[in-house]
Amino acid sequence: xxxxxxxxxxxxxxxxxxxxxxxxxxxxxxxxxxxxxxxxxxxxxxxxxxxxxxxxxxxxxxxxxxxxxxxxxxxxxxxxxxxxxxxxxxxxxxxxxxxxxxxxxxxxxxxxxxxxx
Amino acid sequence: xxxxxxxxxxxxxxxxxxxxxxxxxxxxxxxxxxxxxxxxxxxxxxxxxxxxxxxxxxxxxxxxxxxxxxxxxxxxxxxxxxxxxxxxxxxxxxxxxxxxxxxxxxxxxxxxxxxxxxxxxxxxxxxxxxxxxxxxxxxxxxxxxxxxxxxxxxxxxxxxxxxxxxxxxxxxxxxxxxxxxxxxxxxxxxxxxxxxxxxxxxxxxxxxxxxxxxxxxxxxxxxxxxxxxxxxxxxxxxxxxxxxxxxxxxxxxxxxxxxxxxxxxxxxxxxxxxxxxxxxxxxxxxxxxxxxxxxxxxxxxxxxxxxxxxxxxxxxxxxxxxxxxxxxxxxxxxxxxxxxxxxxxxxxxxxxxxxxxxxxxxxxxxxxxxxxxxxxxxxxxxxxxxxxxxxxxxxxxxxxxxxxxxxxxxxxxxxxxxxxxxxxxxxxxxxxxxxxxxxxxxxxxxxxxxxxxxxxxxxxxxxxxxxxxxxxxxxxxxxxxxx
Ligand SMILES: Cc1cc2nc3c(=O)[nH]c(=O)nc-3n(C[C@H](O)[C@H](O)[C@H](O)COP(=O)(O)OP(=O)(O)OC[C@H]3O[C@@H](n4cnc5c(N)ncnc54)[C@H](O)[C@@H]3O)c2cc1C
Numbered sequence: 001x002x003x004x005x006x007x008x009x010x011x012x013x014x015x016x017x018x019x020x021x022x023x024x025x026x027x028x029x030x031x032x033x034x035x036x037x038x039x040x041x042x043x044x045x046x047x048x049x050x051x052x053x054x055x056x057x058x059x060x061x062x063x064x065x066x067x068x069x070x071x072x073x074x075x076x077x078x079x080x081x082x083x084x085x086x087x088x089x090x091x092x093x094x095x096x097x098x099x100x101x102x103x104x105x106x107x108x109x110x111x112x113x114x115x116x117x
Numbered sequence: 118x119x120x121x122x123x124x125x126x127x128x129x130x131x132x133x134x135x136x137x138x139x140x141x142x143x144x145x146x147x148x149x150x151x152x153x154x155x156x157x158x159x160x161x162x163x164x165x166x167x168x169x170x171x172x173x174x175x176x177x178x179x180x181x182x183x184x185x186x187x188x189x190x191x192x193x194x195x196x197x198x199x200x201x202x203x204x205x206x207x208x209x210x211x212x213x214x215x216x217x218x219x220x221x222x223x224x225x226x227x228x229x230x231x232x233x234x235x236x237x238x239x240x241x242x243x244x245x246x247x248x249x250x251x252x253x254x255x256x257x258x259x260x261x262x263x264x265x266x267x268x269x270x271x272x273x274x275x276x277x278x279x280x281x282x283x284x285x286x287x288x289x290x291x292x293x294x295x296x297x298x299x300x301x302x303x304x305x306x307x308x309x310x311x312x313x314x315x316x317x318x319x320x321x322x323x324x325x326x327x328x329x330x331x332x333x334x335x336x337x338x339x340x341x342x343x344x345x346x347x348x349x350x351x352x353x354x355x356x357x358x359x360x361x362x363x364x365x366x367x368x369x370x371x372x373x374x375x376x377x378x379x380x381x382x383x384x385x386x387x388x389x390x391x392x393x394x395x396x397x398x399x400x401x402x403x404x405x406x407x408x409x410x411x412x413x414x415x416x417x418x419x420x421x422x423x424x425x426x427x428x429x430x431x432x433x434x435x436x437x438x439x440x441x442x443x444x445x446x447x448x449x450x451x452x453x454x455x456x457x458x459x460x461x462x463x464x465x466x467x468x469x470x471x472x473x474x475x476x477x478x479x480x481x482x483x484x485x486x487x488x489x490x491x492x493x494x495x496x497x498x499x500x501x502x503x504x505x506x507x508x509x510x511x512x513x514x515x516x517x518x519x520x521x522x523x524x525x526x527x528x529x530x531x532x533x534x535x536x537x538x539x540x541x542x543x544x545x546x547x548x549x550x551x552x553x554x555x556x557x558x559x560x561x562x563x564x565x566x567x568x569x570x571x572x573x574x575x576x577x578x579x580x581x582x583x584x585x586x587x588x589x590x591x592x593x594x595x596x597x598x599x600x
Contacts, residue, residue, distance in 0.1 A: 008394045010353075010381055010401050016449035017388075019453055045438050047400030062398070076354070076440045083446035117449060 007060040013041070013073070016060050018116045020049075022073035029068055029115050033058060038105065040112070045073045051112075069102030069109060082117050125164065128185055132167055132209075134582045135177040140168040140215070140371050144386040150190065150395075151210045152204070155474040157527070157538040158200030158560060159532070163190070163210040166503060170215045172297060172334045173290070179332070180566075182209060182591050190593045193233055193261035198266060198476055199558035201327050205595030209486065211332065213261075219243050220335065226311035227285050228337045233263045236313045237462040249340040253461035255509075260462070267348035268558045271478075271511050271520045272376045273409060273461050274341065276368060279514035280480070282324040286312050289420055290323055293330065293587035301337065310337035322582065325559075328593040330586045344411035346418040347374075349444035349459045350425065353381075353402040356436040358489050360404050365483055367408065368516035370428075372421045375409040380384075380508040383524060388454050389467045392526055395505045407444060407458055465524070472529035475538060477545040478522035479554035480513065487552050494548050499523065502541040521554055561596050568598045 006016040023030040036053035041064055050067070052059045077096045080086040088110055091097040099106065125143070131142045142148070143165050153160035164187070171173050182189045188208030195202040217234030227249065231240070238258030240251055242533055252274035254265060265272070269280040278284050287301020287310045297320060298304075300323075302314040313320060323331045354360045364378050384405045385395040397403060408425060411416035429498070430443045448456035457463040468474050481487070492508060499506050503527055511520040523545070527538045546563050550570070554562045568576050583590075583599050594600055 004389065004391050008385065008390050008396075010384065013385070013388055013390070014447070017452050018450040018539045039530065046402060062400075076442075077448060079440055079442035082449055083443050 002087065007049075007062075009047070009049070009062060011042075011044055011046065012060045012062070015049065015116075019112075020057065020117050026115070032111065038102075038107065038108075038111075039066050039099075040105075040109065041067045041070040042078075043070060043072040043100070044078065046075055067101055069105045070100040071097060071109060072100055073097045081113070089112055125184065127181050128181065128187065129165065131181055132165060132178065134482070135181070136167055136169050136174050139534045140170070147213070151195070151204070151212075153583070154195045154197075154200055154203060155469065155472070155529075156198055156200045156560075157240050157473065157475050157535050158203055158562075161203050161205050162207060163204040164207050164463055165211055167207045167209050167260050168212045168215050171203060172291065175211070175291050175332055175334060176295050178209065178211065179291055179293065183294065183589050186589050188319060188589060188591050188594050189332075191233070191332050193238070193264050194257075194259055197264065197558050198474060198478075199560045201268075201560070201593075201596070205561065205593075206600075208591070213304055213332075215428045216334070221310075222247060222340070223247070223310070227338050227341060228310060230310055230335055230337045231262055232335060233261060233333060235262050237262055237265075241462070241548065244340065248343055250274075250343045251338075251340050252281065252284065255465065255585060256462050257331070257464040258462045263333060263405075266336060266338055267324060267333060267346055268327070271513065273556075275520070276373055276512050276515065278339070278341075279517075283514075284339040285320060285324070286310050286339060288323065288333045288337070289335035290331035290333045294590045298331075298335075302329035303337065303524065322586065325557075327559075327596050329583060329595040330592060331598065332592075338371075341509065346413070346415065347409070347411035348418070348422070350406075350441060351447060352406040352408070352429065352432070352439060352441050354436050354439040355402055356432070356439075357404060357492060358485060359435045360406060360439075361485055363428050364406060364433075364512060365485070365516055366428055367425065368483075368512035370424060371515060372424060373408060373410050373512075375407075376512045377407045378512075379405050379407075379508045379509075380506055381405055382505050383507040383509050384455075386467055386505065386524065386526070387457075387465055388451055391467065392471045393527065395507065396424050396498045397506070401447050402438070402440075409459075429563060444548065468524060468526050471526050473527035473535065473538065475525050475527070475542060476522050477542050477556055478520065478558060479549055479556050480519050481519050481552065482551070483512070483519045488519065488521065491549060491552050491554065494552075495523065495545055498541060498544045498548065499525075502537050502544075504538070504541060520557075521549070559597070564597045 034056045041049045042049045050064050148162050153163045188206045190204045190210050192202045192210045192212045213233035216232040218232045221230040236259050254271040254272045266281040269282040287303040289299050300319050303310045382395045410421050432439050497507050507524045509524050
């Protein structure tokens with residue numbers, strides 16, 4: 001049996017699976033992720049999640065600490081992006097996706113999610 | 118051991134003569150494999166494993182079993198999750214895997230004729246290049262199509278057509294006394310298996326009897342035209358009563374193929390979260406509902422989708438965090454495991470990895486209060502016994518009844534844990550029975566409990582039928598309280 005080291009919450013599993021898969025498929029994306037160094041908080045209306053990017057690895061937890069970036073988005077809006085019904089840019093411009101902290105990392109956040117979905 | 122050593126050898130030699138040396142076994146290692154299944158039911162060894170290839174061989178084996186009065190248990194893959202193929206009284210396990218032909222697809226009347234060993238995997242491959250679709254369970258692709266129908270399984274078109282025994286057109290069956298009988302329109306014409314016909318319907322003598330009254334050798338099952346448009350959506354929500362209310366409304370709308378209402382724990386299990394960790398975490402949505410629908414035209418598809426969205430709004434008013442999305446979208450995130458919801462049959466890998474897997478699966482009323490109460494009671498019981506609350510329910514037959522069940526995984530390594538699972542299942546049964554929930558694929562212990570509680574005249578009639586069909590009591594004895 002494979003050892004599972006990812007998160008066990010329903011949205012954390014989603015982000016973890018998608019990120020891991022994309023990193024396996026795309027070496028350039030992997031290099032990008034592995035060189036990020038920040039704590040990205042995704043504030044869904046169900047609960048917030050932290051994606052902790054460190055040198056060569058990332059983890060997803062529900063324990064929030066030292067946020068570098070805080071992005072607030074409703075789960076429905078998030079899923080609309082995943083579904084291809086909307087885009088990160090549109091949600092951002094329509095104020096459905098808000099940066100509560102770390103707006104300067106906008107392009108990095110864009111790249112993390114747009115490639116992952 | 119059932120017989121004296123001499124008799125054992127005598128039977129073994131006769132069985133070899135019937136099916137050939139290589140298709141009979143009494144090796145202890147092989148007997149062991151057939152003595153247990155994935156459930157918490159105690160094992161029991163058979164005396165012989167026999168793998169016939171033809172109807173004629175089955176008839177000969179049945180005659181021999183009558184001569185020596187030894188039990189026969191029909192078997193295909195033993196994946197029924199009810200302990201139903203464990204040979205409670207020993208005897209012959211008749212493994213029907215070698216009879217695995219799909220004999221006919223009738224495109225006019227839309228049915229297939231199959232042998233017992235045909236699996237969902239076989240059938241799916243066979244139908245791939247045709248215009249027809251079948252009705253698949255969330256079961257492994259290697260399980261038997263025929264056994265699933267005989268046990269009134271619940272599959273992914275059961276919301277439209279009811280449980281699987283309702284889509285049987287006819288059968289050919291070897292009786293416990295060795296006669297071969299045809300039931301359905303095929304009793305008149307070999308080439309017409311289009312329905313049960315207007316004659317007295319004797320199919321009920323074989324459905325849900327768990328191989329106690331006959332060994333079915335051929336079965337005609339309905340198939341349906343594939344639709345050019347098919348889509349899957351899912352809902353995450355918190356309010357069970359309201360979620361269930363819209364599930365019921367959608368079921369009654371006659372536009373859906375399938376609706377599954379599950380706990381979020383079940384989704385986690387499907388996604389491969391290890392045993393013991395598929396639990397609800399604070400803040401998470403509690404319920405996940407998958408919606409499957411199809412259409413003949415784009416316009417029809419869009420109209421159905423509009424109706425679904427409008428119905429969802431009713432939930433959203435009460436449960437503002439509820440979300441509606443597509444299964445394909447979720448699969449982009451979760452990966453192939455989630456996409457399998459759209460591609461049945463599939464093996465829920467993490468469910469079978471720990472050696473133990475069981476359920477109390479029931480059919481019951483669709484009454485909203487009863488369902489909500491049932492979930493609450495069952496969750497309390499499961500929590501008390503320390504297992505995961507993996508609820509997995511399905512609306513049946515246009516919303517006429519409801520499949521209410523749990524997928525419970527456990528480790529078989531610890532006897533204490535197995536015993537705890539037995540207690541849990543018993544408690545679940547007792548409490549859900551009070552609410553009008555009837556266990557399907559009824560395990561022997563649950564059947565005995567039902568017999569204590571149900572109409573005694575039904576029990577008498579059942580015994581009379583069994584005695585008439587199987588005077589020596591050799592077909593799968595020990596089930597439904599019949600020794
Ligand atoms: C993980 C998992 C998920 C599942 N999900 C579903 C689901 O969603 N829906 C569902 O309906 N089922 C489900 N199942 C149950 C199972 O797949 C079906 O009931 C299955 O198709 C039975 O096939 P089998 O090969 O296991 O039959 P077996 O277990 O070998 O036989 C089942 C019963 O039928 C009798 N029998 C077998 N062949 C004959 C015959 N020819 N004549 C007379 N009696 C016979 C046997 O004696 C036994 O009593 C699931 C199982 C698993 C393991």
